[in-house]
Amino acid sequence: MAQDETINYLNHDRSLKSWLLTKDHKRIGLMYLGAVSLAFLAGGILALLIRLELLTPGETIMGPDAYNQSFTIHAVLMVFVVLIPAIPAALGNFFLPLQLGARDVAFPRLNLFSFYLYLTGAVIVLSALIVGRIDGGWTFYAPYSERVGDSILFVTTGVFVMGFSSILTGLNFIVTVHKMRTPGLTWNRLPLFVWSIYSTAIVQVLATPVIGITMVLLFLERFLSIGIFDPALGGDPVLFQHFFWFYSHPAVYIMILPAFGIISELIGTFSRHRVSGYTFVALSSVAIAFLGFLVWGHHMFVSGQSAVSSVVFSLLTYLIGIPTGVKVLNWVTTMYRGSISFKTPMIYALIFLFTFSIGGFSGVMVGVLGIDIHLHDTYFIVAHFHYVMMGGTVIAMLGGIHYWWPKMTGRMYNETLGKIAAILVFIGFNLTFFPQFIMGSRGMPRRYYDYLPEFQFMHELSTYGSWILGAALFMILGYMMASLINGKKAPSNPWGALTLEWTHAAALPHPHNFLATPIVVRGPYDYHLAREMFELVPSGDGQHGEVIPGVEASEPDGRPEEA
Amino acid sequence: MGENGSGWLPEAMSTVAAEVDALFYFTLYTSTIIFVAVIGAMIYFGIRFRRRDESEVPTPVHEPKWLEMTWIVVPTILVMIVFTWGFKVFVKLHTAPPDSYEITVRAAQWYWEFEYDNGVTSANELYVPVGKAIKLNMSASDVLHSFFVPAFRIKMDVIPNRVTSVWFEATDVGTYQVFCTEYCGTSHAAMLATVHVVTDSEFRQWLATQNQDLPPAELGAQLFNQYTCNVCHVDTAVGPGLTGIFGSERKLSDGTTVIADEDYLLESIVDPGAKLVEGYGLQMPATFGSLTQKQLDGLIAYIKTL
Amino acid sequence: MSHAEHHIVPIKTLTAVILTLGMLTILTVAASQMDLGSFNVPVAMCIAGIKASLVIAIFMGLRYDNGTNALILAIGLVLAFVFLVFVLLDTNFRGDTSATQSGTIMETEQLAPAQTR
Amino acid sequence: MTSHSAEGHPAHLEHHFVSSEQQFDAAKMGMWLFLVTEILLFSGMFVTYTVFRSWHPEVFAHSAELLDWRMGGINTIVLLASSFTVALAVHFAQKDNMRLVIINLMVTLVFAFLFLVIKYFEYTGKFAHGVFPGAAFDPHGVAGGHNYADYNIPYAAQFFSIYFVMTGIHAFHVIVGIGVIAWITLRVSRGEFSSAYYTPVELTGLYWHLVDIIWIFLFPLLYLI
Known part of the structure; x- marks a missing residue:
């Protein structure tokens, strides 16, 4: 084994070119992680500035135009450049093939192409800042978005290009899950992270084309005045909202479904227990992916859409609420009679259960027709989607990064600092966003640069919370970077997990992932089965001996045709 | 429920507000109870089943069928109650009584203009009589806006080239805040107005005096x-x-x-x-x-x- | 399915399909020249649907392909249909309560010349 | 048609696949997924069309008269024929007759060009009478028995905007198709494919058929009804 461990995916070729032109899903995943983190940093700094501006009514640090642009760029960055690619394209890219026992994704070249499309799209969007202002929120509602200047041409083009990247990533993952599973890895033995990435990929492929055509139409309307959305030209602005939300509601599931996958992994691993209701948790991800297409109109209860569609959309919304709720209950019952270890990733999983539940319940509230009329476009909504997107996706992402950090970098981070930071994130997050529920339901509208004095106390709490949250996130950045320099060397399976990336790949995986084709003989969370079943070295009965003798590390070959 | 409303919600000053509030609190309290139960269970399991020994391997638990059924059926019943209730409130919010007093509302960047049946107009100050159903017929001249009065629990987008409407019946005299809640540009946050709910006689008097010529x-x-x-x-x-x-x-x-x-x-x-x-x-x-x-x-x- | 089993569509079948497609094109033009009243649109769409199905089944070989690909196509079509139906659920039912007027101001004011043409 | 097992790696087989079969199936599935994204992309346009048509049926029916169904009809036949030749190309690829593959692909290219040429004359014919998409819409003059000024009615501009956008995006796909087919033809002539490996030919064919299918719907919607 010693000889094999000298070659890993990081050190086999260290040149810059080998990174920029890599077709290795692991390196592409890391590059995504870097890009996403940078965008998250930029978006996060904007968020802190926004909160600072709202510390007092009137002008605190910036004028209305600067404020309006700040929240727009914050949202565009966070939604299109961070949340949508965050888990699937970064962690999914890295770990999906590993968990499948595959050597790579189905189309490695396409994978690299997606990454560059994503970068190009992000650059195009941001170059709009040079041309003019990006204003109007991430929703680009017509006709306002068409009146603010030519920058909209860049934003639509950029979002179109990033959408194309998202489509190709999703397409790649679907084919990978269907065609690249290692022998023995049947559908009911797939890790739940794979199920969730698979469901996400379905949404990416099916929903994203519609934002593409929407952006094209918006572009053409600005360019040629084709009169589809702009009422001044005879168009219908509500039609734009249908187009936009046909994508953007399912896009919410692009953001949250992968988080479900990570949480399932974390709770399973750190409870050392089979995830309760595995089949339900797995299939409900797929079900949610499809049902997500039927509910977009609940964003439009006060938009002037017909009352019939409001009622239908409200009813369908609950079809999604139920399976999501049952998932949460399944995670909690997984802990029942488990053996729970409170490592940093598990702390994040528990924080997720707390914050995501609040996000979910507030989601039920805003799905109710009579209540949503009052709550729509207030801070209640802002709080709700931050509880889901940040309290859900970002918390899960943090948990996932901590969980897989040893496998990605070969280093352990400082566990004590990790726990302290996690608790600070929890406190800061709730202090930032919980007051927003209250001020929202009391009538504070969103996207307001200025506000009435009665809301100041809540805004102050929220701003102080944002400082704690910001500090905690910087702390994580700090100790993670430090671990790269002086972190302990990680063992190949520090958590005692049972999925293939832990059991069959080296501490730092080989460029081709596995030295020999893994053969799977049990489920991903069968902790109660004999430990020998999961070890790389066969137990001697030969029945599930995974290591094929005589196979050279650099050119693995001769996988069995069928399991 | 005093001057400042009821904690989570502002003062309820229209005939539908009380119904919206009842539904809001029902949903809020039900959610809170379930939330506390779930998180309570999570904390209890976390303490009770914490790992005491590195080598322990728990056996899998097969959750009983009745439990699985319960947590599918009970939430389904609850959300169906909430949906039906919400639907009823929605219909009421949506259907103005036939004898409503109609006022035309025009929204533009960044002000509200109200026109009454005798041709009088006012900007950013809406005068209405108390205890009478008021129907606002609204349109915008440039981009989308949205008419929101928290105290009345009403909100409706205002769209160029189309008329949308919203109605309310104020239960008490007083002044209430109007917000624009659809992002509409630089001074979106300043696009405020006030509803003055006055007695019927005051309203008539106000309408009449508006026709006087000012210097x-x-x-x-x-x-x-x-x-x-x-x-x-x-x-x-x-x-x-x-x-x-x-x-x-x-x-x-x-x-x-x-x-x-x-x-x-x-x-x-x-x-x-x-x-x-x-x-x-x-x-x-x-x-x-x-x-x-x-x-x-x-x-x-x-x-x-x- | 192994590589050797790739179905080769006989030239005869391909030719039959292209001739049918040509005939259906003539048929759809002929149908549109007749006044079928409210049936004009459904008839044209039905013929187009048949033509598209032929292309998909034979030219694209979906009939001989594995089921997953057919499922993918079916899901895509269903979603496109959902998109259409749910948008129409709004646009064709506005004004079903007193809250909104049906149609736009421009429509009621300016459509008149088009109808009296 | 050999089955590639562990002993021999054919040149086209990439390292991360076990067999040619796995690679072929994966590629084909990927292509079908891509085609579905194309369908959903166009679905946005079809929804726009349907919504505006259901709001203004008379305007749309009236405006459609201005489009020449003869030209559209010829283009339909041309595109169907090109689909046929692509299907033939795949057929001959499977039979290892690469000369006929090249000929059929070349014929497809000719049809594709013909389609664009006819489209060009349609577009310029409209432009000459001020029928532009969007704000520039200003029909005038008399031609082909139509007094264009009759079409200057509210929402006719929307019809022609939708017409130009739908056929424009479709034409863009035709142009991309021409590029891809030309490239594949070149690769066939270099002898890169055989009956054992013709995946790119098959995938290009699938794409081209989809372009054809979209037109099958565009033709009646825009020209006939």
């Missing part, structure tokens, strides 16, 4: 505040300040100069982009072209006095 400068002063001109043109950097402007020489962004006479002021109000003062971009909406000649004369007369 031009006073009318202008009123309009200047109603249309929130002061937000950008007094003591801010958004638009050029207007103090002492009349008769002065203005340096324009194309390098030429012009004397700020009546003609110049009129043109600048009606067509703000025609002559831009040096150092300012075109921020001001062109919606003031729809003002009447009398109103324009009033504004100019008022600006002269500044």
